[in-house]
Amino acid sequence: MDTPEKTQISSSLSMFEDSPVFNYINSLSPIKPVKSIHLTPAFNLLSFASHPSIFTSPHVSSHKESRFLKRHNYMDQSKPVLSSGEGTKVSTSEEACLEAGQLCNSSAGLPENFDPGVSLDDASLELPNEPLRYIIELPQTLKYDCGSPDCDQAPCITETNCATESTCTSLSIVPFVQDDSGNGFPDDGVEIAGISQIKQKGETIGCAWENLTPDATDMLIFNSPNDSEAFRGVIQKSLDPGTKFFPAPISVFPKNHTTELPQTTVDSDELKDPSLQTGEAGVTDCMSGNLMHNVETGAGMSAPFSSESCSNLHRGFRRRCLDFEMLSARRNNLNGSSNTSSSVDKQLVPVMPDNGSSVCIVPGIGLHLNALAITSSDDKNTKHRILCSGTQKLSFPSSTTSILTPKIGQEAVHESLASASTERETDVVENGVQLAEDAFQASACAINEEFNQTSPNKKRRRLEQAGENEACKRCSCKKSKCLKLYCECFAAGVYCIEPCSCQDCFNKPIHEDIVLATRKQIESRNPLAFAPKVIRTSDSIPEVGDDSSKTPASARHKRGCNCKKSSCLKKYCECYQGGVGCSINCRCEGCKNAFGRKDGSAMVETEGAPEEDEETDLDENGVDRNLEKPDMFNNEEQNLVSALPTPLQPCRTLVQLPLGSFISIGSSSTLYKGQGYGKPSIIRPRNTIEKHFQTVAEDEMPEMLLDKDCAGSGMKTSPSSKRICPPQGSTPGQRSGRKLILQSIPSFPSLTPQH
DNA sequence: GAGTTTGAAACT
């Protein structure tokens, strides 16, 4: 079964690649082509997830928890293993996966975990080529590097979570590796990196775990878009200067998803090269990490920022995006790897024949679903895709849409860079990236700002933002025990980690049961409690809905804000925080949201930087300007990111839809945070959202969405399904949205094959 | 770093 699926996927991919469009894209950027492929799988996964009820917070939590547990185990094992050698690592990883799998089984987490290990083994086994080994080795090395204080991790850790970094690195690495190595490889790399990090920190480990696990790979894929973009920019520049690595890797990417082992191997070898890793190493910092090789080298080389950025980006992802990562990884394994991985996938696949991996994805999705956000496929998106595609490609074969988690964060990096989640930012940032000229800087800046705020100057800010950002949310809960939505970590579906300054925290893997139970409880009250608060739609969306047209912003807050004193110009406002304009749903007073006013006067954030918009808006408001300007301008640095100022965006990860639309899953807490179900006010937005979804579905996931029954399947019934549809909301209209999503998932597979 | 403000989340 797996094999056939893989075959299909590959075929679909090949088709894409063959297509003129694909070629064109490739010409633009090597990475792009792959994306589409990846996406499809992702979708499948998503769809699956929905079925299983994975979406339900419990599942998600379970996944995470299981992951955490795994991580811990892993870490323990991993350490020895690492020292021992690759093979050992693999075995350990497998074991860990198995264990995790046991934990996750219910949630489907198992497959994911399992796959990675298996895939790796298989890959290694299957791939006689030494190159694979190299690749594997690289990751290990990377791990070590990461693990080592010297590595980026240290920096990252200082600022944020190590785990995230590992993830980031792993992610970045993955893309390259994945293509080349195929499935198993990337995973290993990811795992390794994560492990190293894990070693460093316990909790971090947890996060790292996620990354480490197959998830990491998936994450990479999903995230990759964003990351990839960012990386891309970096890479491009880096390439110019001296990134030897990149060129090769990049070339590889576009071409192969899984297939070209040789190249990959070569790349990997290069990566292996001590000179490269370490060399840069100074760079090493994080870079070392895995990811880095490629990206880092490129970017990394550029310096700290690269690593940091990566780390930052990944941070968010790790925690939240784990699921996706897992899925993607699986897919990668499936696609690239081969049978073994496929076997695993098969297990998961059951639901979605097309994607063996789909199953895997699902679990991950669950977590990320919370953060789901939809982004329309705009030109920008396309760009993102392209940019990101490199990564995505690796992971997913054609794809329609992918769901990003969180915040996950995920986090900001991709959004800002790749995702375009915030269209505005995206535009700005992306443009910068695309241009490549600025790409580097822009990417760097964006990354820095968005993801972590690595810059020392704004440490606090960064930290805060970072914390806010999906990637590394850090809470400081004192009374809620981090078991309520007050807790950003909890709301984002992630465990609290060291950076958190919470007290009496129960949001830890150790208290998995409690966390899950609490989540369930909250979900029972509000199925969308963990759904992304902000739903993103493509810029083009306007077409879709009347509402959308009203709201220039691509994204909208589901429930809308209720600001009275902040004029929606401060982070108190969830809309503003999420980088989206206020909508009809909002009950805010004196709305001056720079991203878009409730009235509709809101500036379109998409292209123009929010700032610009703000000015305009402000002009109207007059007084507001003063207020807004400060914020906006203060962020000059953020200009690129300015759009980003909003924490959410950065965190979000975008997933490409089959057609071109992206779904951004915000890792950011905001995204995840529960939203009103169905308040009347929300309804419209929902409608809008729904419309967006529909549009997206039609455009992006046309058949898939339409075809599937997902909604019918269980989405409705199971809370999880609700989560899946988060954007839609609880209202009936929302349901339709849900349906779309669900449908999309199931259909997804079909799309892939078709295209 | 402490204190205040703010608005979401939770509760009634």
Added chain:
DNA sequence: CAGTTTCAAACTC
């Protein structure tokens, strides 16, 4: 559903 309280982030000093 509306009002109130609780909570933690955002913000200010």
